[in-house]
Amino acid sequence: MKVKKIVLTGGPCAGKTTALQQIEREFTEKGYHVLIVPEAASILIGAGIRPFGPYIMDMAEFQKYVIGLQMDLENFAEKAAESETNPSLIVCDRGILDDRAYVDESDWNNLLHEFKVTNFDLMNRYDLIIHLRTAALGKEEYYTLDNNNARTETPSEAREKDQKTLEAWLGHEKVKVIGNEMSFQDKIRKVVEEIYRSLEKPYPLQIQYKYLLSELDVSKMNEIQFVKLELEQYITEEDGKETIYRKTGRGGEEKYTAITKMDTDINHERITTSRLITDVEYYQNMPPKITPIRKTRYCFEYQNQYFRLDIFENGLQLLEVEPTTEKQPVTLPDFVTIEKDVTDDTEYRNSSIFYQLNSSIQNKIKKYRPTI
Template sequence: MKRIVLTGGPCAGKTTALVKIMEHFSSLGYKVFIIPELPTIFLQAGMDYLTDNRAFFYEGEKATLEMQMALEDRFQRMAETIAQPVLVVCDRGTLDISAYMKPELWEEITSSVGTNTESLRSRYDAVLHLVSAADGAEQFYTTETNKERTEGLELARELDKKVIHAWSGHPRLRVINNHEKFETKLERVLQEISDVLEIPRQAVEERKYIVRLTGEIPGAITSRITQTYLTSEPKSEVRLRRRTLNGISVNVRTTKKTLRNNDQVETERQIDNNLYESLLRQADPYRQTIRKTRQTFIWQGQFFELDTYIEPMKDLQILETKGIVENEDVNFPPFIEVIEDITGQTKYYNYNLALKG
């Protein structure tokens, strides 16, 4: 059983995506459960998330969190009775709730129900964030598809960034760009879920550029990454990654295996510190540990990762964007100077950059 969160800013296409997910994976033999969006149900029942009454707001948000957790847990129990593989998709998850309040209040609420952010984050195998149409696809933005939605473009963009920040510590957060064709966005959702389910798929190449940062990145999320490659079989790659964000470290073991016809299977597992330290003993003796800082951000509906390398190379900056289809332009922000397009150049893959000279 896999549990996935489908989230994003307002008017991101979640409703349509959920229908596609149900149809596609049911046809592959999965029992698919869709857990509905709890805040919308609460709004329809009379909850007011914009109230100035702090006590009312507190009890409403606390109830939303408790009900979200309870609903997910109940569906898990149901899933455990089914012999066929199960996919549980949550229309928003527990950490979405934190995006709509101050950190102090969120900590108060989670403590009162006996949990915390790290525990809530670990409930999910993956998080797919669909970028709001308000950022890069404004012509498609509307409030008509959800009568509870009242925000304008600027507020929608701000909410989009708050939601992605709430989930930024998850080791398998994937951001789904806006595209000229909405069908392309839906296809990316299906591809990412296939990865989580370890269903072989055609390898998708990211676009990469050597760049120079010329100014500050508005709203960037900055983390530190330590990446170590382990000894592995031919045509496979095993990587240990420790990502530190806001003083909290998350360890992930990733295995990539290339099959025939360039099909690729990628598995990711979050591991504890003890296992992380133990696996470091299997480090590939021919490769060095990579250390870098990563800044992630959205610009005009596209998601970017800017890596600034510290070791073994220094000051190399590589900009990467995923989900850009053929013949689609990259929306380079004004604070990025592109030096060279290195898409497809294997010498710039981290696996090769780590090779000892």
């Protein structure tokens, strides 16, 4: 049975402890076997193994122990989940990529080499990343470290760690940022809501807005932290199923994914499943003479919202954003100029763009050529 594995992360004093308790209670009542993977760093610090204080340890060495323990704890949880007959939900109190926020790039690359993994390998361990903003961002009056003896950050340090932790996860396909513009209870409810959506359980449809850009201020954009991905994908159809085969590249690393979409008769829902594949399977399933979509994707956070900017080979620029609440207005980055809202325009879907590229092979779209 499919096991969902979720990371609950964020800055110090963000509400993780409360959220974890609510998650365990909520989904246990719904019949899930909920496994909470504790924060590895807190375990080590509580045992006297720490990168601060009188018996200080080098931070890179400490993070090596954290990663090793985290991997073991997650592996134990996965083994336990496999023996369950009921559906299982693994929730990690921080994920391995959190550790990237505490070391410099050189030390991080050394850690990747030591554990024989890539950044993609670490991202692929998890289905969903939920990042809770620290109370030091917008709710300073509630900032406290009384509930965690392993933490010593000042509000300023908490804000810095919060941002670095979020940046470590940029590029993951499912990152949800939950800020402090709502009440604390609404913040916790938002966490639960995002997990329901990840489990594909009945819940209000996720809102996603898409915009066609007329201009992009590259110099301003370069002032923010982003992850750059190179994407190539093609689509096949068989027996009522549409499968998107995708190659994702980042800094010399590559991963291959197959995403299958199928309409059902249950409330007219569309089921989407995703799996990792090999490069061999990716190229073997590519139809002859097909032209894949090729685009560069920039993933970044702006005003507690997660954006994806796609720039296609032909110059087409599309910006997507998923607001954290239905009533929350979208705050667009100041380095983009919007030509129009294309949220409901089917011509700007990836499938439409793909079929237009291959209209001589699969005549799915009558006409499509957006003006940049």
